Amino acid sequence: MPLSAYEYLTRIGRLVQAEERASAGGLPPVQLHALDYLVRCNRYSDKPAAVGDYLQVTKGTASQTLLALERRGLIEKRSDAADRRIVRLRVTSRGRSLLRRAMPPPLVVTALDGLPAEQRRRIMGALDSFLRELQRVNQGRSFGVCHTCRHFVREGNERFRCGLTSDALSVDESTRICREHESAGVSNRKGASQ
Ligand code: SF4
Secondary structure (H helix, E strand, C coil): CCCCHHHHHHHHHHHHHHHHHHHCCCCCHHHHHHHHHHHHECCCCCCHHHHHHHHCCCHHHHHHHHHHHHHCCCEEEEECCCCCCCEEEEECHHHHHHHHHHCCCHHHHHHHHCCCHHHHHHHHHHHHHHHHHHHHHHCCCCCCEHHHCCCEEEEECCEEEECCCCCEECCCHHHCECCCCCCCCCCCCCCCCC
């Protein structure tokens, strides 16, 4: 009997997580994913609460995860330059070096490279659609890349602005993931806070 979609997803998830743990020297996947998030997120998204939202874990689990990463010297906390009460998280050079070794896991890269380009493209399209649908049903945050957000404004050649905050955005920021990202046509979210 063929596997159900759910069985495919759980089997793939288990394989990928085992490989992540091996390539990250035993670092638990939740810590690796928090690290990967922090190296790719923008300035609106580098706070502890955003990490919890991204990982879909409780405040306590997010706090323990960040503490473990800090103790390992993989992230550091910094006070916001404008408001010292705000804590921002930054991946250290040690954390970046670990991510370069571990993400994406070599097993996943090798398996994807073994597929024809057209099949890879179709898999990516299907996974993107499925993730969007899951987020829509769950009413969760999309954590998408900035330039795909409905608030993203192109003002000229390599000049961008966030329509939500009115801040100017650099080219680098336009490629980062954001806690406030909203896909076109989607504005209502469970637990949204500014
Ligand atoms: S345009 Fe959207 S994704 Fe980009 S910074 Fe603004 S809210 Fe975040």
